[in-house]
């Protein structure tokens with residue numbers, strides 16, 4: 199996809215691995231300066247930055263735990279200080295969750311999992327808003343098709359967090375629309391990353407059997423949707439959930 203992001207700066211949380219890494223590299227190829235956020239995967243973030251810089255792009259690896267509001271604020275400030283502004287936020291960081299089936303799930307696990315996947319998006323948007331430019335600011339969240347499918351038993355906190363993000367997307371579209379800032383969620387289906395590596399082979403085969411395109415996705419399969427929403431051609435799309443899953447919900 200040809201999208202011109204020259205002169206724009208993006209923050210991608212969880213930008214050093216999986217989908218976030220593919221988005222970081224895809225944005226940089228289109229001319230954006232990219233802040234590659236990580237919390238534990240320092241080496242992967244450094245490799246992502248090296249790949250971008252090796253291709254002539256501009257990137258910065260920045261450690262911030264997205265469950266910590268001050269660290270999130272510092273992440274957004276770092277983007278502005280290093281690259282002179284912040285135009286695009288991709289709140290992508292997420293984890294499968296510690297919690298399990300309802301009867302064993304504790305309140306602490308619930309809080310932890312929603313803090314990682316969903317409260318983190320609130321912190322990111324809150325602190326990005328101070329910097330995003332009116333008229334062309336972009337917010338893209340990484341949700342999940344599981345908000346629609348319900349995933350599998352034991353994934354309650356994950357599904358709850360991703361479903362909440364869809365509502366937050368529609369609410370933020372109302373709140374920030376008057377400033378010309380768009381807010382959308384990409385909901386991936388089954389994408390081959392370390393997050394899916396937890397699934398058993400049997401379950402993975404079952405899931406792929408439900409995909410009309412007949413295969414799982416690669417992180418790169420998601421990038422076009424993020425680029426569409428980030429670039430000028432996405433300026434009139436807001437409050438939407440775009441599923442990238444090989445037609446999984448069509449079956």
Ligand SMILES: NC(=O)c1ccc[n+]([C@@H]2O[C@H](COP(=O)([O-])OP(=O)(O)OC[C@H]3O[C@@H](n4cnc5c(N)ncnc54)[C@H](OP(=O)(O)O)[C@@H]3O)[C@@H](O)[C@H]2O)c1
Pocket residue numbers: 211212213214215216217218235236237238239240262263264265290291292293294314340341342343344385386387388389390391392393394
């Ligand atoms: N793969 C799929 O099939 C699929 C489907 C639907 C939705 N998704 C969503 O896609 C997003 C990316 O996941 P992925 O599949 O690409 O798996 P992944 O490679 O495991 O990526 C998850 C990223 O989130 C980051 N992260 C987790 N907790 C964090 C924290 N507290 N602070 C900062 N960063 C944190 C991780 O960074 P660190 O390692 O540095 O902590 C990692 O880079 C997630 O939101 C996930 O829910 C994935």
